[in-house]
Amino acid sequence: MAAERSGGGDPVRTLALLWRTPQEPKPVGRKPKVSVDQIVTAAIAVADREGLGAMSMARVAQELTVGTMSLYTHVPGKAELIDLMADAVLQERELTPEGTWRERIKHYADRTRAVYQAHPWMRDVSMVRPPLGPGLMDGQEFVLAALADSGLEPRQVTVAHVAVEGFVHGAAASEVDDQQLAATTGESGDSWWGARQVFWDEYFDVERYPAMTALWNAGAYDTEGTLAQNMHHSWNYGLDRLLDGIEGGMR
Amino acid sequence: MAAERSGGGDPVRTLALLWRTPQEPKPVGRKPKVSVDQIVTAAIAVADREGLGAMSMARVAQELTVGTMSLYTHVPGKAELIDLMADAVLQERELTPEGTWRERIKHYADRTRAVYQAHPWMRDVSMVRPPLGPGLMDGQEFVLAALADSGLEPRQVTVAHVAVEGFVHGAAASEVDDQQLAATTGESGDSWWGARQVFWDEYFDVERYPAMTALWNAGAYDTEGTLAQNMHHSWNYGLDRLLDGIEGGMR
DNA sequence: ACCGTTTCCGTACGTCATACGGTATTGTTT
DNA sequence: AAACAATACCGTATGACGTACGGAAACGGT
Known part of the structure; x- marks a missing residue:
């Protein structure tokens, strides 16, 4: 189906969830069997293992041995749950502001890349209307502070900022895409390309x-590394060249 | 659902469809009501209008006033149909090899961006295991030829090549994401951000x-342009800086 | 009129998000 | 101890999805 979409519902409710606005414990009423945190954690676990497509409300409820509809007491719907998941994993970055502005950007890129590696389903989460939670905001602040120091x-x-964010998220997403496909379809990238030898x-x-043929004959594709290693190398190369350009453009 | 996935089926059949391997017309049997081309065109039309999520087999069949299951005579399944759609729109680029290698890369980026603008659902199509059809291959050749001349x-x-391709597709995708969301949810980006004033x-x-606050106070966000115009500006800026870096790295 | 071939498509199955309304469980009050 | 209001749990139902299966329909050649 279409891309995983986040956050269409009531902004006030969603923001309160993203920032975990503390609410005084209810004095009366039945005790909850699950919490928002448990739901988000379980949902992330399912998505990590089986992809965002497999992360259905029923599947998450099953994981928590709870009825499907019980989740709706704690979370408005699936879109908002995805928002909560995305912001939660972005919080895992632990950004430490050390070194030159360039080193900090590289640090940010590495940490963000690690998030995508650990949670490949992030590829499917749109970041143009992002979850305005602490995970996202802290990252924005970090990059802006570094660029402001440049x-x-x-x-x-x-x-x-837009260019760097776009590159980091875009590159991380495409690098991770392969793993996600391997996980959801059960077929590795190597196997997939092998089956297309016919092509x-x-x-x-x-x-x-002719250009592809010439490069092939020149041995440009004779690499000893794996597909993943090559992508990672290109990723670093691209970010370095982009930062080179930003640095050079200031003079 | 999860991200739109393409091409898991039999590679031989899929490649034959992508390259429209001509097959001698059947001398006997019932005449087809629809062709592969008609199905692909109708599917693209639906996705353009309502997003890839709305592009269901039933919806496409309805568009062609045909039973849902009739489509499966011509196309193996939905995943392969998406492959065909993607390669078809990539063919719209009409890449003309003129100018310096840099101008050609910019030309390629512009044409690719135009494809995403016209077909925002391309954001949801994974390009790590791409449809190996003429649309994709011609683009690859074009970029490689330009870079080889550099x-x-x-x-x-x-x-x-990987860095440039990643940037172009990634930037085009994120730029277009907003439109896609506006189309599928019926809410514009401005309206969405407005509703989040509470934040x-x-x-x-x-x-x-502090960095965000300082930038705000310095008037860095006082721009007269629309959101889309700002994104486009950052997109050009990022690509130019990346190419600057590539150029500088050769010396 | 019949036959082999090809295409069309109705039905069925399992899965999805979630609206609705009833039921179970709690702390407080009587 | 009984009644209550409040809160959470969840069974059922709806409509949409991809597609497996198998039968019906349409065609060119006899």
Whole structure:
């Protein structure tokens, strides 16, 4: 189906959940069997193991040995639950502000990448209308503080911020996509490409694709590393070049 | 649901469809009411209008005034249909190899961005196990040819290729995400952010977020343009800086 | 009129999110 | 001890989804 969507409901309710606004314990009434934290934790566990597509309300309830509809007492709906999950994993980053602005950006990128590695379903969570919780906000502050220290003009900081955020989330997402597919479909990336050997045998046209052919013949694709290692290398390369460019643009 | 997934079925059948391997017309038997091309076109139309989540087999069949199960005569399943849709829209790029390698990369980025603008559901299509059809392959060739002309070593060309492709698709996807959400949820980005004014009133903490506060006070967010215009500006900025970095890294 | 071939499609199954309304459990009050 | 208001739990039902299965319909050639 379409992309996993987050947060369409009542903003006041959702924000209270994201920031865990403490509410005085109810003096009367039945005791809850589950808490919001337990639901979010269980949902993350299911998504980590089986992907966001498998993270159904029924599946999470089953994990907690609770009726499906009981979840709706604590969480408005699935969209809001995804918001809570996303902000929760973003909080795992533990960003420590040390070093030059460049080192801090790299640190941020590494920590964010680690989140995606641990929770590949983040690929499916849109970040254009993000969950305005502590996990997201702390990350934004961290990057903006680093860029502000770089010497860029305030207006330029906001422009560069969007570019850096976009690169980090985008690269982390695509790097992790393969794992997610391997987990949900049960087929590894290597196996998938192997099954498509037919393509090179039957459809690839050396005359139509001279540049690719030349690179192949030049040994550009003779790499000893795994697919994942190559992607990680390109990821670091791309971020370094982007930061080079930002640095160079200031002079 | 989870992210839109493509292409898990029989590779031979899928490749034949992607490249429209011509098959001699059947001399006998009932005449088909629909063709593969019609199905793909109708599916794209539905996804353009209502998002990939609304692009169900039943919905596409309805569009063609045909029974749902009739589609399965022509297309193995939904995943393969998405592959066909993606490759079809990538073919719309019409890449013309003119100018310096940098101009060609920019051209490629612009054309790809245009595809995402016209078909926001591309955000939900994974590109790590891509449809190996002409639309994708022609794009790859175009970028590789440009980078090969840049003077980079063959091995470096492949590394830079992944970085550029990642940036272009990632940036185009996030830029378009907002439109897609506006289309599927019926709520515009401005309206969404407006409804979350509460956040700034109730939860934003100036002491926790000094860098953001300082930037705000410095007028960094006083922009006259729309959200979409700002994103587009950052997108161009990021790509230029990335290309700056690639260029500088050669010396 | 019949036959082999190909396509069309109605039905059925299991899964999904969640609206609704009833039931179970609690602390407090009588 | 009995009654209560409040709160949480959850069974059932609805409509939509992908697609497996198998039969009906339409065609060219006899």
